[in-house]
Amino acid sequence: MGFESEYVTRFQERQTLLFMSYARNADVDLRPVEASMYDLCAAHQEYGSGDRKSGVLGSVATRGRVDWHPAVSDLRNRLDDPAGYGVSDHASRADVGAAMEGDLLELIEIRNRLAVEQGFKAYADLAMWSEGLDPDGVRRFVAAARDAALPGARRTVARERMTLETWFDDLERIGGPGPDDVPAAASALAHLLDLDEVADRISWVVRDQPIYGVAFALSIPGDVRILVGRSGSLTALMTAYHELGHALGHASNRATGIFRTWETTTDESTAVVMEAVASQLALNDDEQSRMAIVDQSERARLATSLLFEFDVNDRSERARELFTEWYEPLVPVDDPAVWARDTFRSVDPFYLQGYLIGNVMADATVAFLSERFPDDPGTWGAWLAENYYAPGRGSSLDDRLDALEDHRPKELDGVFRL
Numbered sequence: 001m002g003f004e005s006e007y008v009t010r011f012q013e014r015q016t017l018l019f020m021s022y023a024r025n026a027d028v029d030l031r032p033v034e035a036s037m038y039d040l041c042a043a044h045q046e047y048g049s050g051d052r053k054s055g056v057l058g059s060v061a062t063r064g065r066v067d068w069h070p071a072v073s074d075l076r077n078r079l080d081d082p083a084g085y086g087v088s089d090h091a092s093r094a095d096v097g098a099a100m101e102g103d104l105l106e107l108i109e110i111r112n113r114l115a116v117e118q119g120f121k122a123y124a125d126l127a128m129w130s131e132g133l134d135p136d137g138v139r140r141f142v143a144a145a146r147d148a149a150l151p152g153a154r155r156t157v158a159r160e161r162m163t164l165e166t167w168f169d170d171l172e173r174i175g176g177p178g179p180d181d182v183p184a185a186a187s188a189l190a191h192l193l194d195l196d197e198v199a200d201r202i203s204w205v206v207r208d209q210p211i212y213g214v215a216f217a218l219s220i221p222g223d224v225r226i227l228v229g230r231s232g233s234l235t236a237l238m239t240a241y242h243e244l245g246h247a248l249g250h251a252s253n254r255a256t257g258i259f260r261t262w263e264t265t266t267d268e269s270t271a272v273v274m275e276a277v278a279s280q281l282a283l284n285d286d287e288q289s290r291m292a293i294v295d296q297s298e299r300a301r302l303a304t305s306l307l308f309e310f311d312v313n314d315r316s317e318r319a320r321e322l323f324t325e326w327y328e329p330l331v332p333v334d335d336p337a338v339w340a341r342d343t344f345r346s347v348d349p350f351y352l353q354g355y356l357i358g359n360v361m362a363d364a365t366v367a368f369l370s371e372r373f374p375d376d377p378g379t380w381g382a383w384l385a386e387n388y389y390a391p392g393r394g395s396s397l398d399d400r401l402d403a404l405e406d407h408r409p410k411e412l413d414g415v416f417r418l
C-alpha cells in the first residue's frame, strides 16, 4: 500500500481509539498508532506535481512529522490526562495547570524546534500553512474579531459576575433551558433539511456529564458517531447542532482516499455553519437573543485565546504574564497558571481559528440561503451537502466560500494562503 491508503487506515484507527476512550472510557494508548503515522510521514517523498492531492498529501506528511513525532506524541498524551498529574480532585484549574506547565512548555519548545527542521519559522507557521492559511492574515482577522466582540462581552462578564472557572456554567445559565432529548431535536433539524438519509448513518451516545460534544468518524461516510453530555439547556442543544454539522460533513463526504480526512479549520467552520442554520430554522426570537449574548462572549474568549496562543508560542518563558495581559481585558485572572490547563494548547493547537472563521462563514451562509431559497429548508440541506460536505478535503475552505457568490465574506480575504 502507498502512503495515502496506509495513512487513511491509521487515521481511522485513531478515530476509533478516540471514540473508545471518550465514549466508552476504555483505557486507550494512542502512542502506537501515532508512531506508525509518524513513520509513514517521515518516509513520504513529496512530488511537486502541483495538483490538490499531492499538495494535501505533502501538508499531511509535513505536519505529521511534527504532530506524530514520538516526543510530541508522548507529551500530548500525558497532557490529555490531567488526572495523571496527581493533583487532588478538588484542586482548582490553576493548581492543575501549575502541575502540567512544565510538560506543556517542553511540548511547545519541541514543536517549534521540529517545525524549524521542516523549514518553517515556528510551529504556528507550519500549522497555519498546513491548513491553507496565512498566519499574519489570520492574526489580523482574529484581532478584528476580538475588537468587535470585546466591549459587549465585558458588559456580560461584569453583569453576570463571570469568572474563568465558572465560564461555561455561566453561559449555560444565560442560554436558559432547552429540550431534554437533544439527539431527537438534532434529528428533527436533519429532517427539516431533508437529510434523513445521511442522518441515518450517524449514531448518538449520550452521557450524563457536563455539556460538551465530540464527533468521531470511525469510517467515512458509513459510521459517524456523536458523543454529547447531559441535555436540558439551550447551550447543550446548540452543542448537539454543532456536532451534527461535523457529522453531516463526514457522512455526506463523497470523496475517496486522503480527501476523506479533513483540515480542522474547514471541519470546524462546517459545524459552526450548522449552529447558525439551526438558530435560523429552529430557535424562537427569545432563544436567538439569548444565544447572541452567549456567542458574543465566546467570540471574545476564543479570539483572546488564539491571540494568546500565537504570543505564548513565541515567548513561552513569559507564559503567565502574557496570559494575564491578554485575558484581563475580558475577565478577571486570579491565577495565570490556569493557562496550562487547556487542551487547545496541547491536544488541539492552533485550532480555534476554525470557530472564528466559521462564525463569519455561518452568517454569510445563512444570509445567502435565506435570500436564494426562502422558506425552503430542504433545499438548504441539499445545497450544504453539495457545496460544503461532498468534496471533503478535495476542496479548500477558500474554494467553498466561492459558492456564496456575492455573499462571500470580505473579512476573510486575507486569511488564506496564496
Ligand SMILES: [Zn+2]
Residues within 6 Å of the ligand: 242, 246, 268, 271
Ligand atoms: Zn466542533
